[in-house]
Amino acid sequence: MADTIKLEISRYSPETDAAPHFQSFEVPFRRDWVVLDALNYIKDKQDGSLTYRWSCRMGICGSCGMLVNGEPKLTCATFLADYAPASIRVEPLRNFPIVRDLVIAMNDFMRKFQKMKPWLIRKEEKPVSEGEYLQTPEQLDAYKQFSMCINCMLCYAACPVYGLDPLFAGPAAIALAQRYNLDSRDQGAKDRFPVLSQHDAIWGCTFVGECTRVCPKHVDPAGAIQQYKLTAALDWVKSVVMPWGGK
Amino acid sequence: MKSSVATPPYTLNHPRWYRKRVSTYWWLLRWEYLRFVLREISSVFVAWFVVLTIVQIYAVSRGPDAYAEFQDFLKNPFVLALNVISFFFVVFHSITWFNLSARAMAIRIGGKRVPGFLISGPNFAAWLVISALIAWLLLRE
Amino acid sequence: MDAQPTKLRIEPLLWLLFSAGGGVAAFFIPIHLFILGIAAPLGLTKATDYASATAFLAFPIVRFYLFVLCSLPLFHAAHRIRYTLYDGLQIKHLNEVIAACCYGGAVLGTVIAGYLLWSFQ
Ligand code: SF4
Numbered sequence: 001m002a003d004t005i006k007l008e009i010s011r012y013s014p015e016t017d018a019a020p021h022f023q024s025f026e027v028p029f030r031r032d033w034v035v036l037d038a039l040n041y042i043k044d045k046q047d048g049s050l051t052y053r054w055s056c057r058m059g060i061c062g063s064c065g066m067l068v069n070g071e072p073k074l075t076c077a078t079f080l081a082d083y084a085p086a087s088i089r090v091e092p093l094r095n096f097p098i099v100r101d102l103v104i105a106m107n108d109f110m111r112k113f114q115k116m117k118p119w120l121i122r123k124e125e126k127p128v129s130e131g132e133y134l135q136t137p138e139q140l141d142a143y144k145q146f147s148m149c150i151n152c153m154l155c156y157a158a159c160p161v162y163g164l165d166p167l168f169a170g171p172a173a174i175a176l177a178q179r180y181n182l183d184s185r186d187q188g189a190k191d192r193f194p195v196l197s198q199h200d201a202i203w204g205c206t207f208v209g210e211c212t213r214v215c216p217k218h219v220d221p222a223g224a225i226q227q228y229k230l231t232a233a234l235d236w237v238k239s240v241v242m243p244w245g246g247k
Numbered sequence: 248m249k250s251s252v253a254t255p256p257y258t259l260n261h262p263r264w265y266r267k268r269v270s271t272y273w274w275l276l277r278w279e280y281l282r283f284v285l286r287e288i289s290s291v292f293v294a295w296f297v298v299l300t301i302v303q304i305y306a307v308s309r310g311p312d313a314y315a316e317f318q319d320f321l322k323n324p325f326v327l328a329l330n331v332i333s334f335f336f337v338v339f340h341s342i343t344w345f346n347l348s349a350r351a352m353a354i355r356i357g358g359k360r361v362p363g364f365l366i367s368g369p370n371f372a373a374w375l376v377i378s379a380l381i382a383w384l385l386l387r388e
Numbered sequence: 389m390d391a392q393p394t395k396l397r398i399e400p401l402l403w404l405l406f407s408a409g410g411g412v413a414a415f416f417i418p419i420h421l422f423i424l425g426i427a428a429p430l431g432l433t434k435a436t437d438y439a440s441a442t443a444f445l446a447f448p449i450v451r452f453y454l455f456v457l458c459s460l461p462l463f464h465a466a467h468r469i470r471y472t473l474y475d476g477l478q479i480k481h482l483n484e485v486i487a488a489c490c491y492g493g494a495v496l497g498t499v500i501a502g503y504l505l506w507s508f509q
Pocket residue numbers: 148149150151152153154155156171172175211214215216217218219220221
């Protein structure tokens with residue numbers, strides 16, 4: 001087996017480049033190395049200007065998402081050995097503006113998250129003296145899957161609808177809204193409804209399903225969106241059949 | 248998109264951020280995207296079947312001659328070829344539809360989510376039964 | 389995405405029609421298309437002759453079935469074609485025109501099918 005492996009890395013310097021270009025690096029090939037290890041090796045030994053985000057290197061902080069051979073991946077969980085001996089292409093996440101090299105701008109993503117009111121909304125907070133809001137394991141199970149999201153944005157990079165329509169709220173944000181809607185302690189579903197039931201939110205989704213396929217945490221955002229479509233549609237039927245029902 | 252967050256105005260159109268426009272042929276770039284577009288295009292063939300059915304009903308309503316003409320029309324090699332292609336697409340539609348609907352429905356029994364194959368499985372079975380029933384109704388002597 | 393009440397409150401209805409049509413198409417269309425368009429013209433099975441076709445259509449339930457079989461899948465197709473044009477060709481500014489043509493076509497097909505089946509004797 002070859003003892004080095006070639007990485008083609010997308011470089012973009014806002015000071016000097018009009019557009020990104022690829023640069024090749026040879027790094028030692030080690031069975032236990034992930035793509036992020038190779039990037040760190042390059043930064044330490046070959047080119048200190050290589051810019052990328054990472055933190056935990058254990059698949060939990062969600063900051064190391066990049067395209068590996070065109071596929072959105074957490075680079076700290078993507079082994080070189082799965083690609084060797086072929087070379088590996090590393091690019092910044094698709095559908096986001098590129099700030100530098102492998103770093104993308106996530107402002108839009110963060111704003112969309114905020115719009116979903118991702119916190120527990122209570123009609124009336126009970127005083128601390130009355131204790132916590134209790135929850136059974138079944139109630140936890142109802143939303144647990146959607147709460148596993150690490151905000152890695154891989155699903156946005158995989159979603160063609162987001163690429164085509166930057167106004168689209170996107171997979172993780174809608175899954176996050178569902179995470180709170182389905183929480184037994186939350187009473188804010190009605191506050192989130194106007195945000196969710198837009199063409200830019202659930203109705204823009206065509207169920208490509210790529211978000212779910214690439215999600216490293218098995219959040220299934222595509223499922224969350226379709227489930228919410230059903231909720232919104234039934235809600236609509238109710239409002240037509242019983243207009244006096246009051247919303 | 249207007250934001251209520253205090254973002255400095257220059258960030259939205261940051262001149263130095265590199266933005267790539269999505270190619271018109273984005274759906275050719277990855278097999279998963281192409282499969283998705285083929286799934287959506289199956290609906291064109293669904294519509295073709297409906298047109299065919301409406302024409303058939305019209306032919307029946309106009310009498311035996313028009314109906315015989317319609318039968319000949321179906322034997323035209325081009326129409327036949329189109330129908331063969333359409334058949335593959337509508338079957339593709341059925342398969343993808345049953346698989347997707349299992350994911351779009353979160354059915355819970357006893358607090359646990361029913362796994363997808365327990366939803367799509369019965370759908371596939373029902374599809375076979377319905378198809379057999381229709382074939383029997385149409386083809387019995 | 390701004391939190392105003394939705395102007396297009398018709399989206400849920402369109403989606404319901406799309407879903408219902410997709411289900412109807414998935415369950416019923418393949419076998420019909422196979423017999424009508426492939427097996428019968430090739431002589432693999434007998435074609436429904438005129439006498440039995442009229443006999444079938446004499447049943448109100450058959451006419452109703454055919455009406456559903458035509459109408460709902462048309463709305464299904466209209467919905468998908470609309471989104472495919474919208475996303476595939478990136479012609480967002482024509483959204484209204486596309487939507488009007490697609491759903492308009494489905495309504496037209498429904499009316500034609502309804503008229504033919506209603507006035508059948
Ligand atoms: S839903 Fe999955 S892919 Fe999307 S941001 Fe969350 S963890 Fe990442």
